[in-house]
Amino acid sequence: MTDTVPRTLGRPPLALVLPAAVAAGLLVIPLVTLVLDTPWRNFVDELGTGAVRDALGITAFASAITVVACVLLGTPLAWLLARVDFPGRSLLRAAVAVPLVLPPVVAGVALVTALGRNGLIGSVLRDTTGVTLPYTMTAVVIAHTFVSMPFYVLSVEGALRASGDRYDVVAATLGATRWTTFRRVTLPLAMPGLMAGAALAWARSLGEFGATITFAGNYPGTTQTMPSLIYTTLQSRPEVARTLSMILLVVSIAILAALRNRWLTTP
Numbered sequence: 001m002t003d004t005v006p007r008t009l010g011r012p013p014l015a016l017v018l019p020a021a022v023a024a025g026l027l028v029i030p031l032v033t034l035v036l037d038t039p040w041r042n043f044v045d046e047l048g049t050g051a052v053r054d055a056l057g058i059t060a061f062a063s064a065i066t067v068v069a070c071v072l073l074g075t076p077l078a079w080l081l082a083r084v085d086f087p088g089r090s091l092l093r094a095a096v097a098v099p100l101v102l103p104p105v106v107a108g109v110a111l112v113t114a115l116g117r118n119g120l121i122g123s124v125l126r127d128t129t130g131v132t133l134p135y136t137m138t139a140v141v142i143a144h145t146f147v148s149m150p151f152y153v154l155s156v157e158g159a160l161r162a163s164g165d166r167y168d169v170v171a172a173t174l175g176a177t178r179w180t181t182f183r184r185v186t187l188p189l190a191m192p193g194l195m196a197g198a199a200l201a202w203a204r205s206l207g208e209f210g211a212t213i214t215f216a217g218n219y220p221g222t223t224q225t226m227p228s229l230i231y232t233t234l235q236s237r238p239e240v241a242r243t244l245s246m247i248l249l250v251v252s253i254a255i256l257a258a259l260r261n262r263w264l265t266t267p
Contacts, residue, residue, distance in 0.1 A: 038245075039242070054220060055220075059227075061137075062225065063205035066144040069145045070152040070153075073149070074149050074156065074201075075194065078156035081153070099146060100150045100154075103210065104147065105211070105214055108143065108210055116134050135223060136216065140212055140223050143212040143214075143215045143216055147205075147211050148200075152201040155196050155200060159192060159196075167185050167189065206251060206252075209227035
């Protein structure tokens, strides 16, 4: 007969409860105070200003193109890391993860050294085509993609590894080419990871600031994104900066809500 008496593990130790409460407060209280201090009466009016509309448009466009770039470029890279054994794979995986821990300003400096007017690639591009990338909308997209790509690649690679390659092997024994297997078998199985990675890349792009302002500048109507506008506005109109911050907070909460079935539920 199965024992149905509920078990108890005892009272949670105070040595764990207290630091847990401090950690929760550190994460929750600033968000609550931001909501409470936001001048909601002016919320709609601020959304209608030209600077905010321009910044929102640039941010929305850059984040959308960033997600497309991550999907088109990051999916093959994630597949390569998960399915192909080649010399230097571990080193490449480590390089992909570096932007996750790299300070955003350093990421911007790295982009300048590579794609700036006098950079390794930028100087060649300037001399051959006359095109310069810094301080343009293209620079915004490149900066966003640079810092967002690792979130997408690692998420998709994890999904590919979790699904395993046994179905790929079965498809190969049935005569499918590797390209057909990727399209018909591998990609559908990894779709939840792909969608989660795309959402993470989009969220990271929305909040990107350091690399963008270093590589693309902060020119209103051209390269000024929402985080850059918030930083600029905070110096002179902090109440407006709080209103603008609420916009990104609402978007972040919406992203978490979209991902709740993947990360916010317990098995």
